[in-house]
Amino acid sequence: MHQFSNQWALVTGSSSGIGWGVAQTLAKHKINLILQGLEAEDQLKDKIENLKKQTGVKIQYHSLDFSNSELFQKFLSELPEHAILINNAGLQFVSPVQDFPIEKWELLLKLHLTIPFQLIQNFLKQKLQSGRIINISSVHGLVASVNKSAYVSAKHGLIGLSKTVALETAGTGVTCNSICPGWVKTPLVENQILDRSKKENISFEQASIKLLEEKQPSKTFTEVSDIAELVLFLCSPAGKNITGASMTLDGGWTSQ
Numbered sequence: 001m002h003q004f005s006n007q008w009a010l011v012t013g014s015s016s017g018i019g020w021g022v023a024q025t026l027a028k029h030k031i032n033l034i035l036q037g038l039e040a041e042d043q044l045k046d047k048i049e050n051l052k053k054q055t056g057v058k059i060q061y062h063s064l065d066f067s068n069s070e071l072f073q074k075f076l077s078e079l080p081e082h083a084i085l086i087n088n089a090g091l092q093f094v095s096p097v098q099d100f101p102i103e104k105w106e107l108l109l110k111l112h113l114t115i116p117f118q119l120i121q122n123f124l125k126q127k128l129q130s131g132r133i134i135n136i137s138s139v140h141g142l143v144a145s146v147n148k149s150a151y152v153s154a155k156h157g158l159i160g161l162s163k164t165v166a167l168e169t170a171g172t173g174v175t176c177n178s179i180c181p182g183w184v185k186t187p188l189v190e191n192q193i194l195d196r197s198k199k200e201n202i203s204f205e206q207a208s209i210k211l212l213e214e215k216q217p218s219k220t221f222t223e224v225s226d227i228a229e230l231v232l233f234l235c236s237p238a239g240k241n242i243t244g245a246s247m248t249l250d251g252g253w254t255s256q
């Protein structure tokens with residue numbers, strides 16, 4: 001049995017990619033799931049039913065756009081007690097700073113920083129004896145890339161928030177850490193590869209290789225399951241004294 005078995009984990013942005021991978025791994029360890037994504041419930045019904053059947057855990061799914069403040073407040077007020085919070089929902093928008101639309105800036109900051117802040121506030125009010133907050137930041141929380149000003153700013157901010165929460169919760173049984181992946185092949189990155197293959201008139205495969213060669217020395221994508229295993233480790237008893245850390249899974253990206 002896992003130390004958090006039969007308790008609930010909230011995993012935001014868990015309808016696809018990293019969030020779904022983390023959710024599957026937690027479910028295998030009998031941790032009940034509160035899932036959230038933009039997709040309608042119908043679109044996920046089959047995969048959620050399968051996961052319930054395979055693992056026997058309870059699963060709630062909330063189809064919710066976090067930019068709707070009223071619906072977000074309702075979601076907050078209806079959350080069951082949860083011992084694990086994974087702030088993972090996110091999206092990318094690229095543009096040079098001088099052309100960056102303010103609406104996109106505000107949306108990215110809200111999604112990657114303000115929503116995690118509010119979910120952490122809500123989590124801490126539960127005053128649990130033991131709990132885990134894990135923020136999915138990025139290598140872009142540690143270093144920058146061109147045309148990603150909002151994403152880079154928000155992800156740096158999320159690491160700052162994690163460190164502050166780690167200090168405020170130190171010794172309480174709650175830990176707070178950031179995970180900083182490099183390139184992971186999920187819909188978020190596949191869209192960037194697709195844009196590049198169109199722009200440079202090259203195949204999806206060639207665009208993937210170029211993307212990796214530019215930034216990620218290992219020249220291989222980080223797997224969703226690698227991130228899920230790290231989450232599981234942070235949620236294990238061995239993770240009890242790891243707090244305020246920013247853990248990279250980036251094939252050497254930030255060592256350059």
Ligand SMILES: NC(=O)c1ccc[n+]([C@@H]2O[C@H](COP(=O)([O-])OP(=O)(O)OC[C@H]3O[C@@H](n4cnc5c(N)ncnc54)[C@H](O)[C@@H]3O)[C@@H](O)[C@H]2O)c1
Pocket residue numbers: 012013014015016017018019036037038039064065066067088089090091111136137138139180181182183184185186187188189
């Ligand atoms: N894929 C990568 O290479 C990579 C690298 C570093 C960090 N990350 C981070 O990992 C997290 C997950 O990304 P992913 O790659 O799995 O992407 P993804 O596109 O597969 O998943 C994103 C999730 O966020 C949800 N979401 C998007 N906009 C939302 C909104 N307005 N309101 C509520 N939910 C919304 C989506 O429904 C989805 O569930 C993000 O925070 C991302 O920044 C990804």
